[in-house]
Amino acid sequence: xxxxxxxxxxxxxxxxxxxxxxxxxxxxxxxxxxxxxxxxxxxxxxxxxxxxxxxxxxxxxxxxxxxxxxxxxxxxxxxxxxxxxxxxxxxxxxxxxxxxxxxxxxxxxxxxxxxxxxxxxxxxxxxxxxxxxxxxxxxxxxxxxxxxxxxxxxxxxxxxxxxxxxxxxxxxxxxxxxxxxxxxxxxxxxxxxxxxxxxxxxxxxxxxxxxxxxxxxxxxxxxxxxxxxxxxxxxxxxxxxxxxxxxxxxxxxxxxxxxxxxxxxxxxxxxxxxxxxxxxxxxxxxxxxxxxxxxxxxxxxxxxxxxxxxxxxxxxxxxxxxxxxxxxxxxxxxxxxxxxxxxxxxxxxxxxxxxxxxxxxxxxxxxxxxxxxxxxxxxxxxxx
Amino acid sequence: xxxxxxxxxxxxxxxxxxxxxxxxxxxxxxxxxxxxxxxxxxxxxxxxxxxxxxxxxxxxxxxxxxxxxxxxxxxxxxxxxxxxxxxxxxxxxxxxxxxxxxxxxxxxxxxxxxxxxxxxxxxxxxxxxxxxxxxxxxxxxxxxxxxx
Numbered sequence: 310x311x312x313x314x315x316x317x318x319x320x321x322x323x324x325x326x327x328x329x330x331x332x333x334x335x336x337x338x339x340x341x342x343x344x345x346x347x348x349x350x351x352x353x354x355x356x357x358x359x360x361x362x363x364x365x366x367x368x369x370x371x372x373x374x375x376x377x378x379x380x381x382x383x384x385x386x387x388x389x390x391x392x393x394x395x396x397x398x399x400x401x402x403x404x405x406x407x408x409x410x411x412x413x414x415x416x417x418x419x420x421x422x423x424x425x426x427x428x429x430x431x432x433x434x435x436x437x438x439x440x441x442x443x444x445x446x447x448x449x450x451x452x453x454x455x456x457x458x459x460x461x462x463x464x465x466x467x468x469x470x471x472x473x474x475x476x477x478x479x480x481x482x483x484x485x486x487x488x489x490x491x492x493x494x495x496x497x498x499x500x501x502x503x504x505x506x507x508x509x510x511x512x513x514x515x516x517x518x519x520x521x522x523x524x525x526x527x528x529x530x531x532x533x534x535x536x537x538x539x540x541x542x543x544x545x546x547x548x549x550x551x552x553x554x555x556x557x558x559x560x561x562x563x564x565x566x567x568x569x570x571x572x573x574x575x576x577x578x579x580x581x582x583x584x585x586x587x588x589x590x591x592x593x594x595x596x597x598x599x600x601x602x603x604x605x606x607x608x609x610x611x612x613x614x615x616x617x618x619x620x621x622x623x624x625x626x627x628x629x630x631x632x633x634x635x636x637x638x639x640x641x642x643x644x645x646x647x648x649x650x651x652x653x654x655x656x657x658x659x660x661x662x663x664x665x666x667x668x669x670x671x672x673x674x675x676x677x678x679x680x681x682x683x684x685x686x687x688x689x690x691x692x693x
Numbered sequence: 694x695x696x697x698x699x700x701x702x703x704x705x706x707x708x709x710x711x712x713x714x715x716x717x718x719x720x721x722x723x724x725x726x727x728x729x730x731x732x733x734x735x736x737x738x739x740x741x742x743x744x745x746x747x748x749x750x751x752x753x754x755x756x757x758x759x760x761x762x763x764x765x766x767x768x769x770x771x772x773x774x775x776x777x778x779x780x781x782x783x784x785x786x787x788x789x790x791x792x793x794x795x796x797x798x799x800x801x802x803x804x805x806x807x808x809x810x811x812x813x814x815x816x817x818x819x820x821x822x823x824x825x826x827x828x829x830x831x832x833x834x835x836x837x838x839x840x841x
Contacts, residue, residue, distance in 0.1 A: 428770060435769030436703065442735045443792045445699025445826070446780055447765060447772030455763040456782055463761075463806045505777075508764040555782055556735065556790040561761055 313406045314533035314540035315690075316413075317346025317526035318652040323640035324490040325423050326520035331365060332377035334522040335419035339378050342415070342524040348536055353526065355384040355411040359398035359418040360644035361391060363433060364425060374419060384411070392593060393679030394418070395523075395647020396686035400546055402527045412532045418648030419522040430518065437680065439554035451515050451594065453555065453681040455507040458596035460561040462509065464611065469509055471614035472595040473500035476513045478623060479592060479631050483638020485665050490519050490640030514595040519640030523648040525655070541655045545578025545689030547571055551682050562611075564682035567604035571676070571687045575606075578672075578689035582606035585628060585689075586670040587657045589650035591678035592635040598622075601676050602630070605687070624667055632657075632665045647677040647686065658692045697823045701771035708738030715750060716814045716825045719838035722750040723789060734789025755812035756832065757783040760790070762804055781829050783810055796828030 319341030321334055329337075343350060356378075358371045367373055371387045374380075390397040395418045402414040425433070438448045461467045477497055483489040500513035533540040547570035552558050559565050575581055582605060590605070592598035599613035607628040608616040616622060622630035633639055633653040636646060654673035656662045671692040678685050696705035698713040712735070715722040724736035728745035734753055739746050760782045768776035779795040781804075793812060795804065811834045817824040 431768075431773075432770040435701070435771060440703035441707065445702060446792050446794055447700070447768055447775065447778060448780060448792060449765055449767065449769055451767065452763045452765050452780060456761040456780075459763060460761040460806065505764075505766040507766060510763075555792065561782075 311407070312530040312542045312544065313403045313527055314530065314542045315525050315651065315655050316528045316533050316537040316540050317342040317348065318655050319343070319345060319524040320488050320649060320652045321522045322488050323519045323521035323642060326421065327423070331367065331370065331419050331421040332373045334421060334520060335374050335417050335524070336377060338522040338524040339415070339417060342526050346526045346536055348526070350379060353380065353383065353413050353415045355405060356380055356415045356417055357398040357402045357405070358385060358387045359394040359416065359648055360387060360420050361389055361394055362387070364420060364422045366424060370419070374417060380415070390684040391679035392591070392641070392643045393647055393677045393684045393686050394644040395649065395651070396675060396677035396688060397647070397684070399525065399527070399543070399647060399651055399688065400548060400686060403543055403546060406527060406529050413526065413528045416525045416527060416648055417522070418524070418645030420642035420644040421520045422518040422642060423520055439556070442556060443554055449507060450681070451507040451510050454594040454596055455510045456555065457561055457600070457681070458509055458594070461596060461599070464562055465614065467599065467614035469501065470497060471599070471618050472509070472514055473497045474617045475592060475595040475598045476500050476637055478617065479635040479637035482632045482665060483634025486634045486639060489634040489638050490517060491634070491638045510594060516593050516636040516641040519642045521640060521642040521645050521649070523645050523652050525648055525651050539659050541658045542691045543688055544691050545574035545580065547573030547577070547687040548685070549573070550684055553680070553683055563604055564600055564678060564685060566682050566685035567601065567676060567678060567687065570685040571605050574674070574687040574689045578691070580672055580689060584672045585674045586672055587632065587654065587667040588628060588630050588674040588676065589633065589635070589653050590630055590676040592631055592637050593641060593678070595637070597678065598630065598635065602628070605674070605676060624665070629667045632662070632667065647675065650675040650677060651688070654690050658690055694823070697825050699826060700817065700820070700824060709736045711750065712736055713825055716827065717816060717823065719814045719836055721753045721755045721812055721814060721827065723753045723787065724748045725751040732788055734785055734787065735791065753785055753787045757785040757810050757812060759804070759806055759808045759810055759829070760784050761806060762795070764801065779804070781810070783812065783829060785812070791827070793827050793829050796830045798831040798834055799829065
């Protein structure tokens with residue numbers, strides 16, 4: 310079986326980017342990725358754009374990005390799976406390469422969420438759930454994860470301090486990531502005294518809307534070996550879905566889509582949770598990272614709170630998680646996030662993560678969730 | 694008239710539109726498949742088991758248990774005048790679940806997971822057009838029902 314590898318990565322600065330259009334953001338990351346792969350644009354034969362279109366005034370984002378990056382007349386398409394769009398794009402690029410249709414594919418995550426006004430964002434926020442039976446009661450995105458958190462706290466004794474500890478860790482690493490939106494450490498006390506959002510969540514339990522782009526260039530094994538001597542291989546892919554509404558969710562204390570996607574990815578890569586030296590997981594809310602520890606098998610179900618309390622997800626712990634700051638500190642430009650996670654794991658496996666480097670990282674993982682669990686993609690990467 | 698359902702309604706057109714008419718008359722209705730007898734709440738026009746598109750409405754008692762809840766402090770468009778409000782997810786005695794606001798019979802301090810609840814059909818008094826919904830109340834709470 311021929312492999313698919315990542316030969317180039319690029320990552321722009323995340324945050325409120327009032328200085329750039331979405332295609333300009335894409336360009337920053339694209340330029341970096343080309344330089345990193347040391348290839349010419351002409352060698353790319355297709356592009357997959359990862360974005361959630363409703364945040365932009367520009368309709369059909371793929372068109373402006375392809376034009377501005379000078380990639381016409383190459384083939385391009387958009388993938389959308391809410392906050393998991395980035396990993397959905399990586400997956401379709403893998404398929405395009407393995408099918409033999411394309412040899413070198415650019416995956417371009419680009420999102421400008423702050424283009425919308427606050428009322429427009431609030432209106433969108435009112436339709437994040439299932440709109441026929443749930444959104445009519447004013448449910449919100451934090452509200453959904455808050456309801457999962459409440460049940461987890463009740464069933465397993467997870468505490469608000471443990472939730473806050475996730476935010477503290479991710480801000481600690483965000484302070485060491487030059488591309489992060491928030492580069493300042495916080496304390497448990499600061500998190501616990503922040504304004505309420507949706508009980509039990511406060512401001513510091515929630516990630517922030519952000520603008521930003523990230524790019525990975527993927528290639529067939531044959532081409533990858535010619536392009537780069539530091540290729541990182543995408544050897545395990547898992548993808549699954551669960552119900553849109555909480556009304557038909559099999560469980561409230563786990564994301565079934567994540568459990569299934571992890572099972573598939575581990576099996577395909579021939580590894581288990583204990584082999585994962587570094588992971589980037591979807592911490593859109595603090596509880597989401599705790600669920601990820603459990604759903605990925607880094608600890609037993611119900612033990613996620615204890616896992617962070619014991620600092621097992623810090624560098625030096627059992628499974629370093631989100632040592633780039635995660636969505637919490639890095640910011641969450643929703644379409645870009647999965648691509649951003651991929652760049653971080655590639656960096657870690659290459660040994661290029663600087664002061665955030667996990668020593669001896671040879672197998673890494675990304676866990677990218679769409680919505681409140683409707684979609685999940687788990688990818689396993691290897692150094693050799 | 695499904696457009697009656699909810700303070701803000703996003704899906705006025707559905708095959709289970711009469712759900713809102715029943716709710717206005719005080720009846721909480723699920724669906725029962727005419728072919729295999731599968732029941733569902735919220736009601737579905739299309740049976741997830743046997744794929745039949747023939748169904749009838751069937752009345753639910755509205756009794757259930759609280760699975761989880763949250764207090765929304767940051768409200769979206771259309772709900773900002775109501776905030777903060779309490780939302781609960783309820784497992785219904787006859788099967789299925791619903792999301793609803795807590796009503797006045799249960800203050801936040803008395804909310805506990807797994808508590809017994811009564812779902813009560815409501816009509817918005819303060820809105821001129823017909824707008825129906827339901828609230829979560831203490832068991833034993835009664836309400837007016839028109840003949841089905």
